[in-house]
Amino acid sequence: MFIQTESTPNPATLKFLPGQSVLEMGTADFPDASGAAISPLAQRIFAVDGVAGVFFGTDFITVTKSEAVDWDHIKPALLGAIMEHFQSGQPVMASDAAAPSSGHAEHSGEDGEIVVQIKELLDTRVRPAVAQDGGDITFHGFERGVVYLHMQGACAGCPSSTLTLKMGIENLLRHYIPEVTEVRPVAV
Structure with missing residues (x-):
């Protein structure tokens, strides 16, 4: 190997x-x-x-x-x-461990359609690129135009993560979804 x-x-x-x-x-x-x-x-x-x-x-x-x-x-x-x-030959995850999910937080409320668009853009444009760098970014919430994202793996604590969030992800989301005004990181 x-x-x-x-x-x-x-x-x-x-x-x-x-x-x-x-x-x-x-x-x-x-x-x-x-x-x-x-x-x-x-x-x-x-x-x-x-x-x-x-x-x-x-x-x-x-x-x-x-x-x-x-x-x-x-x-x-x-x-x-x-x-x-x-x-x-051991499994990576124990058999009684919960199956990994999409990683995105659930969102219910009036902004449901916007959140679906945010998650779609994250899954198709952002997460594959971030995975190349050994990390992941998941949706945590959306409130009053602000998207809250959770950074994992190599992205957590990365010196360039703020730049990635502000210049990359925020610009992308604002371009496609006018209701988005800002992106902020959250620690879970």
């Missing part, structure tokens, strides 16, 4: 491409080790000293390190942990 790695715009996050499916659909975000019990793979990765966060996409894994460690020191251990997991 050959696992490729790619840098991301976030210097604290590295993208691992195992060359096979990680999740059938959706994403799974583990911003810290406390939620990793539902994933044998996430547990294995968090066992490496210096890992601060883990994120799964359909064909990639992003790992965020703590500031105290250097990639040169933990990258070999991470490659080993990922390889061991896939060779073990």
